[in-house]
Each structure stands twice: as C-alpha cells, then as structure tokens.
Amino acid sequence: MLKILKSNFSPFMVQMYHFSSGIIVNKQLTKKMKHMILYKTNSNLYSLIQNCSFADTSSPIIADINYEKLKELINQNEVLIIDVRTKEELAATGVLPNSSNIPLDELSTAFELTPEIFLEKYYIPKPDKDQKIVFSCAKGIRSLKACHYVTDLGYKNVFNYTEGWFGWESHK
Structure with a gap:
C-alpha cells in the first residue's frame, strides 16, 4: 500500500523502494531507480500521479464506480x-440490492x-482473489478503506462505489 506523504515543498520527485514490509521513501535521487512524481492537493498532501512497478509487480488498481456502473454490474x-x-x-436506512x-x-x-x-458467518462464499468485489458504505469513505485492505491481501x-447508500437513494 502506498502511503500519502506530507510536505511543505512544491511538487517534487522522490524515490520509493518496495520491501515486503512496506515502502520506504528516499529523497536523495539516483539514476539507477525509477522515480515517482507526487503532486500537491488542496490539503497540502501529495498524491501519486505516476505509477511505477516495483520488482516487476504492480498493485491492483481500485476502480471507483458510480450509480450507473453499479446498476450495470448488478444486472449482469x-x-x-x-x-x-x-x-x-x-x-x-436499507440495503443495496444483492449486497x-x-x-x-x-x-x-x-x-x-x-x-x-x-x-x-456471512452466508456467502468467501470470494477468490480474482472475483469482482464492490465495496459500499454510506458515502464512499469506509468502502475505500475496505478496498485498500483487500487489495493489500x-x-x-x-x-469502490463512491456514491454510497445516500447516492443510491438519491437516484430513486
């Protein structure tokens, strides 16, 4: 899992090394390693905008979906x-269909x-690692945490259904 970095500097480049225990950041750049570019957001946090793989593997991508895409997946x-x-x-409040x-x-x-x-315990088969899983909550915040947790597994x-239950209800 990538960690969000805080800094008071303007956009900069850092080097990230992936180890089984996590990611370590090194501000001293060398030509031997690939660089990752971070950018400043409204809250002075820097977010990753260029994804490079480490040790020839890349993290699964969490896809945000909206109401229309969720309905399509439910119908299929x-x-x-x-x-x-x-x-x-x-x-x-109620529940999403088929959830x-x-x-x-x-x-x-x-x-x-x-x-x-x-x-x-949950009355559903435990999903395998390739099964499509949508996480939902009230507003899409806790579901994003859940997404990060299972991708780490x-x-x-x-x-991540970003609209959450309240978004689902607003489309009714």
Whole structure:
C-alpha cells in the first residue's frame, strides 16, 4: 500500500523502494531507480500521479464506480457487493440490492477466515482473489478503506462505489 506523504515543498520527485514490509521513501535521487512524481492537493498532501512497478509487480488498481456502473454490474449478476456499514445503519436506512454485509470493523478478521467459516458467518462464499468485489458504505469513505485492505491481501478486481447508500437513494 502506498502511503500519502506530507510536505511543505512544491511538487517534487522522490524515490520509493518496495520491501515486503512496506515502502520506504528516499529523497536523495539516483539514476539507477525509477522515480515517482507526487503532486500537491488542496490539503497540502501529495498524491501519486505516476505509477511505477516495483520488482516487476504492480498493485491492483481500485476502480471507483458510480450509480450507473453499479446498476450495470448488478444486472449482469457478475459481482459481489459488500456493504461495510454497521448492522444498525442498514436497519435504519436499507440495503443495496444483492449486497452482503460485513461491517468495516470485522473486515480484517473476515477475510482471514477459512472459506467454511466465512460462509457460515456471512452466508456467502468467501470470494477468490480474482472475483469482482464492490465495496459500499454510506458515502464512499469506509468502502475505500475496505478496498485498500483487500487489495493489500491480493484481491485484484476491487471497486469502490463512491456514491454510497445516500447516492443510491438519491437516484430513486
């Protein structure tokens, strides 16, 4: 997982080395390594705009999807939708069609479960690493956290429904 860096400087280049324990940043540039370009956002954070691979592997990309794309995936019945809101939120507002609930605070332990226990607890088969998974929440913030978590586990087809439940309801 890439970490967002803070700095008071204008846009700059840094070198990033990937190790199994994470990414280490080195501001002293050499010609031997590929560089990553960061840019300044409104909140003085720098975000990655050029993606380079490390050790010939690249991280899975989290795709943001909107209402129309989610409806298309639901109609094609080719995606697992996981709502990461709490059970209390679901009871108060409602649920997305064909979605399953795994609250965000349970997600880390849920994806560590064996397939048998996962099925027993959540009533859906544990997804394989190539299955399309859409994460949703109220507004798309917690679902993005869920996306990052599962991509770190090696899941490759991960989507964040950025509009969340409130966006879904606004289209009704």
